[in-house]
Amino acid sequence: MKLLIVGLGSMGKRRARLCKGIDAATQIIGVDTAESRRKEAAELQLADETCATIAEAAALHPDAALVCTAPLTHAAIISELLDCGLPVFTELNLVSDGYTENMAKAAAKNLPLFLSSTMLYRRETQYIKAQVQQFGKPVHYIYHIGQYLPDWHPWENYKNFFVGNVRTGGVREIFGIDLPWLLDAFGEVESVTVMKDTLSDLRLPYPDCVTLLLRHKNGVQGVLAADVVSRKAVRSFECFGDGLHLFWEGNPKALYEFRDGDKQFVDTYTSFEHDSRYSDNIVENAYVDELTNFFGVLQGSEAPRWSFEKDLAAIALMDKIEQA
Numbered sequence: 001m002k003l004l005i006v007g008l009g010s011m012g013k014r015r016a017r018l019c020k021g022i023d024a025a026t027q028i029i030g031v032d033t034a035e036s037r038r039k040e041a042a043e044l045q046l047a048d049e050t051c052a053t054i055a056e057a058a059a060l061h062p063d064a065a066l067v068c069t070a071p072l073t074h075a076a077i078i079s080e081l082l083d084c085g086l087p088v089f090t091e092l093n094l095v096s097d098g099y100t101e102n103m104a105k106a107a108a109k110n111l112p113l114f115l116s117s118t119m120l121y122r123r124e125t126q127y128i129k130a131q132v133q134q135f136g137k138p139v140h141y142i143y144h145i146g147q148y149l150p151d152w153h154p155w156e157n158y159k160n161f162f163v164g165n166v167r168t169g170g171v172r173e174i175f176g177i178d179l180p181w182l183l184d185a186f187g188e189v190e191s192v193t194v195m196k197d198t199l200s201d202l203r204l205p206y207p208d209c210v211t212l213l214l215r216h217k218n219g220v221q222g223v224l225a226a227d228v229v230s231r232k233a234v235r236s237f238e239c240f241g242d243g244l245h246l247f248w249e250g251n252p253k254a255l256y257e258f259r260d261g262d263k264q265f266v267d268t269y270t271s272f273e274h275d276s277r278y279s280d281n282i283v284e285n286a287y288v289d290e291l292t293n294f295f296g297v298l299q300g301s302e303a304p305r306w307s308f309e310k311d312l313a314a315i316a317l318m319d320k321i322e323q324a
Contacts, residue, residue, distance in 0.1 A: 004064070005066045
């Protein structure tokens with residue numbers, strides 16, 4: 001398979017490395033306007049060929065494309081790739097720019113349009129979903145996600161990549177990452193109460209701490225707190241009902257359920273991979289499983305776990321949160 005990867009930053013390089021790990025015969029065409037990134041990808045042997053433009057890369061006849069650039073650039077890039085007749089995998093969009101047009105274009109051309117939602121591929125979140133569904137009664141959950149924004153990309157100033165933009169800020173990205181699996185596990189949200197604050201001196205164009213009280217249509221109630229202030233990266237989840245109690249600290253070694261009078265470890269991975277450059281709650285297996293799902297979609301043997309249609313509801317909820 002020959003894949004075109006647009007954007008050779010941290011995520012583009014990760015996707016290239018994982019694609020080659022899935023199938024060493026995969027050929028990667030890397031596209032980036034920055035010559036330094038193209039050179040780095042070639043030196044790291046993550047790209048077999050590099051180009052400065054999509055048009056140049058499309059002439060090399062790739063089988064599919066991955067969009068790994070900043071979210072606000074996605075709509076135009078996806079449209080161009082679809083015009084080239086390429087199935088598209090895209091990272092989080094965070095905004096609904098171009099959704100209607102690109103969904104219509106993909107349908108007209110009968111091309112897959114695959115949207116990343118990596119948390120849906122975490123085995124811990126799928127275990128939580130399965131347990132809640134099996135329990136069959138309303139539950140409550142409390143979920144805190146936070147990480148100090150300058151630590152997200154320590155190799156560059158946080159104001160120089162998309163989390164410095166008010167439309168695609170760090171708190172919004174946290175919601176973009178985690179709302180899909182929460183909606184998948186607990187159902188549609190019927191009401192939300194929002195509280196916002198700014199605790200840091202980061203001088204961001206948006207609040208750095210947001211706390212939500214979510215009421216799902218099936219009776220589930222959740223407290224979701226997201227911030228870009230926590231000096232220690234934290235992902236702390238607890239779900240409870242009369243007969244169910246789950247705990248998760250964001251990594252495969254920290255999923256527990258309370259049973260037989262004790263808090264007991266739940267092993268959802270026989271093994272897992274972790275990139276040491278990232279927090280311990282970033283597990284590579286989920287990225288691999290997501291790409292494998294995309295390849296299955298290309299082959300017509302699988303359906304995607306997330307979609308542009310579903311994402312519209314998540315983005316509408318994020319917009320409502322910001323407007324509150």
